[in-house]
Amino acid sequence: MLSIEVNSLSKKFGKFLAVDNVSFNVNKGEVFGFLGANGAGKSTTIRMLCGILEPTSGDAKVGGFSVMNEPDKVKQKIGYMSQKFSLYNDLTVEENINFYGGVYGLFGEKLNERKKWVLKISDLKGKENLITASLPGGIKQRLALGTAVIHNPAIVFLDEPTSGVDPIARRQFWELINDISDRGTTVLVTTHYLEEAEFCNNIILINAGKLIAHGTPATLKKDYLKNKIIEIECDDPVSAMNILSKEPFVDDTSIFGNNIHLSVNEIYNSKTQISDSIKTNNKINIKRIDPIVPTLEDVFIHLLEKGK
Amino acid sequence: MRIILNIIIKEFLQLKRDPKLFGVIFIAPILQLILLGYAATMDVNTIHFSILDRDKTTTSRQFIEKFTKSGYFTEEANVNNYKEAENLIDKGKTILTLVIPKDFEKDINRKLTAKVQAIFDGSNGNETSIAAGYVQGIVASYSNKLLLDVQNKSEKKIQNLSTINPEIRIWYNPELKTRKFMVPSILGLLLMVITIILMSMAVVKEREIGTLEQVIVTPIKPIQLIIGKLVPFIIVGFIDIILVLSVMVFWFDIGIRGDFFFLLFSSLLFVLSTLGLGLLISTISKTQQQAMMVAQFAVMMPMIYLSGFTFPIENMPQIIQYITYLIPLRYFITILRSVILKGTGFVELLPQVGMLFFLGVVILTASILNFRKRLN
Known part of the structure; x- marks a missing residue:
């Protein structure tokens, strides 16, 4: 069953085409990753899907309602957590929950029940009277997510929810996302942490407003990346990369920390090709050359390079 | 709701x-x-002024007293020449110099028109025009007094002149306080x-x-x-x-x-x-x-x-x-x-x-x- 259906959605700001004819579907209850560089059009797409930005052309059905014609009904179905911090820093934890609950029409017993749940997932039981500004980043983020889904929406949009949060808090946050999705809520999440994308059921990648890849993390690696990926560890990766990028058996090169990732084509047959090539500069000392399972990052670098 | x-x-x-x-x-x-x-408040209560008294007689001192006792004027200095008076105005110490010429008393006694000069600093127009009004008022009442004195002293009664005396009543803010x-x-x-x-x-x-x-x-x-x-x-x-x-x-x-x-x-x-x-x-x-x-x-x-x-x-x-x-x-x-x-x-x-x-x-x-x- 489809939760979101996007049909040829476009948004123009003046002459700038921010979102260019994007179509995709999201199944009910899945965690859907929405990837792309800053300025690729992720937030613009999400804001159109939330009914707060009118599309220039195309349409989308969110929870069964058209964002073009029934944005008010869409708003009843969704929760949204924006890129910016969305809680009132000068209110207490409980006052924030009461406010957002009230805004969604939750009062009395229903509100209390949901309040308990939000406090539980954000580890704030007994700390209802703390001023929100004083909470640590990870906790704030969980509280923000809790208030965004306080009304049990069918779909929740999370726009870069983990930016600026430490790795441990990020992992806890993703556990929470999985919990919410297990209860049947569809989660559409944008991120630029590619390791987070591995947790998603389905992913789309957009670049310059265009959709350039679509699939599960596994199929993306298989379908879009025919090449093998070789990881090389050596002393001077920048110089080594410059030498290797001129070789005919190499399609793409990229640096991951101290390592080089090479995307090699069918001309490639053995490690010696690489070591011979690097040795033309005798100052570089090779430590290791291994074929690896590609990461999503390899896939995206390949796709973005190809797109240029 | x-x-x-x-x-x-x-x-x-x-x-x-x-x-x-x-x-x-x-x-x-x-x-x-x-x-x-x-x-x-735009009320003008204290007008700082200097005096250049060239007559230096009982009458001139009496005349000056009318100003200093009016409650509106504060005498800053008794100056000897125009230069000093100008200096005080330039420094902002006074906004008015009252000049009483020589023969002030003599002219009055001879029943001639006596003249006084009032020099104002016009840079604050509002305050100056109010101060000028006060000066005119005081001078007018002093001339009236002189007239009455002459009347009382003279043997033969001078004929009464008919005058119109407006009785001013100010409503709502009788003291004309700007604060109100x-x-x-x-x-x-x-x-x-x-x-x-x-x-x-x-x-x-x-x-x-x-x-x-x-x-x-x-x-x-x-x-x-x-x-x-x-x-x-x-x-x-x-x-x-x-x-x-x-x-x-x-x-x-x-x-x-x-x-x-x-x-x-x-x-x-x-x-x-x-x-x-x-x-x-x-x-x-x-x-x-x-x-x-x-x-x-x-x-x-x-x-x-x-x-x-x-x-x-x-x-x-x-x-x-x-x-x-x-x-x-x-x-x-x-x-x-x-x-x-x-x-x-x-x-x-x-x-x-x-x-x-x-x-x-x-x-x-x-x-x-x-x-x-x-x-x-």
């Missing part, structure tokens, strides 16, 4: 958490009124400043911190959001009016002659337009600083200058007088002065009340429409 109440509660909670803002809203108006009530005139208008000014500034921060602040976006994806309707934002500031405005009116009545001893509830009602009408302007500023501004600048320079300063608070509207060029018809503060100040000082009622002030209502509805509606448009 519950959603609106929910927003109102939130606004008050935020207000409570911000002690500085709390002070600005409730303490500052009281202090400002007290301060301005004393400072905003200014304090009610300062009240209007304070109400304007507080409501425009608070409202102009209201939306832009939420936009800046990001909560506006979060709120507009909720099913809240723009109109609910606006009412939820307006109501707290209307309440704050009313609390301020009552605070400031109390200061006026109990501190400055200026009673309200007219209907108190009519005053509150017209304040509500006035606040419609100030909150409307605040909302408009808040909607078009990107940052709180920008909103502050627009509120101060583009809205409040022209409002104050064109409201008749500082300069009488009747003296403005016709074209500017037409512009003042669009200034809500103009009508509100008229209402405040009339109701407080004269006890004027609703019927007489109907045109002003009507204009306040009209401007309030137009401005607020335009702002709300603009706000809704910007959200989409």
Whole structure:
């Protein structure tokens, strides 16, 4: 069953085409990753899907309602957590929950029940009277997510929810996302942490407003990346990369920390090709050359390079 | 309804958490009124002057005494020449030099016209013209006295001349105190400043911190959001009016002659337009600083200058007088002065009340429409 259906959605700001004819579907209850560089059009797409930005052309059905014609009904179905911090820093934890609950029409017993749940997932039981500004980043983020889904929406949009949060808090946050999705809520999440994308059921990648890849993390690696990926560890990766990028058996090169990732084509047959090539500069000392399972990052670098 | 109440509660909670803002809203108006009530006076009570007495006779000293004992003039120095007198004026120590020529006494005794010269510093025109009026008054009463003396001394009675003596009665503000005139208008000014500034921060602040976006994806309707934002500031405005009116009545001893509830009602009408302007500023501004600048320079300063608070509207060029018809503060100040000082009622002030209502509805509606448009 489809939760979101996007049909040829476009948004123009003046002459700038921010979102260019994007179509995709999201199944009910899945965690859907929405990837792309800053300025690729992720937030613009999400804001159109939330009914707060009118599309220039195309349409989308969110929870069964058209964002073009029934944005008010869409708003009843969704929760949204924006890129910016969305809680009132000068209110207490409980006052924030009461406010957002009230805004969604939750009062009395229903509100209390949901309040308990939000406090539980954000580890704030007994700390209802703390001023929100004083909470640590990870906790704030969980509280923000809790208030965004306080009304049990069918779909929740999370726009870069983990930016600026430490790795441990990020992992806890993703556990929470999985919990919410297990209860049947569809989660559409944008991120630029590619390791987070591995947790998603389905992913789309957009670049310059265009959709350039679509699939599960596994199929993306298989379908879009025919090449093998070789990881090389050596002393001077920048110089080594410059030498290797001129070789005919190499399609793409990229640096991951101290390592080089090479995307090699069918001309490639053995490690010696690489070591011979690097040795033309005798100052570089090779430590290791291994074929690896590609990461999503390899896939995206390949796709973005190809797109240029 | 519950959603609106929910927003109102939130606004008050935020207000409570911000002690500085709390002070600005409730303490500052009281202090400002007290301060301005004393400072905003155009009464000229102490005219500093110097004397160049070239006659140095009993009559000239008697004449000078009329000035120093009048209560309006303070003698700064007795100078010997024009140079010294000029020096005092240049330094700002005096605004007037009274020159009594030689033969002042002789001329009087010979029944000739005696002359005195009064040199004024005209750089503060208002103060100077008032001081010149006092000088003329004192000179006139002194000449009268001389005339009477002659009459009394002379053997044969001089025939009575018929004169017209106006008996002036000043109503509403018998002592012609500027304070009485200014304090009610300062009240209007304070109400304007507080409501425009608070409202102009209201939306832009939420936009800046990001909560506006979060709120507009909720099913809240723009109109609910606006009412939820307006109501707290209307309440704050009313609390301020009552605070400031109390200061006026109990501190400055200026009673309200007219209907108190009519005053509150017209304040509500006035606040419609100030909150409307605040909302408009808040909607078009990107940052709180920008909103502050627009509120101060583009809205409040022209409002104050064109409201008749500082300069009488009747003296403005016709074209500017037409512009003042669009200034809500103009009508509100008229209402405040009339109701407080004269006890004027609703019927007489109907045109002003009507204009306040009209401007309030137009401005607020335009702002709300603009706000809704910007959200989409």
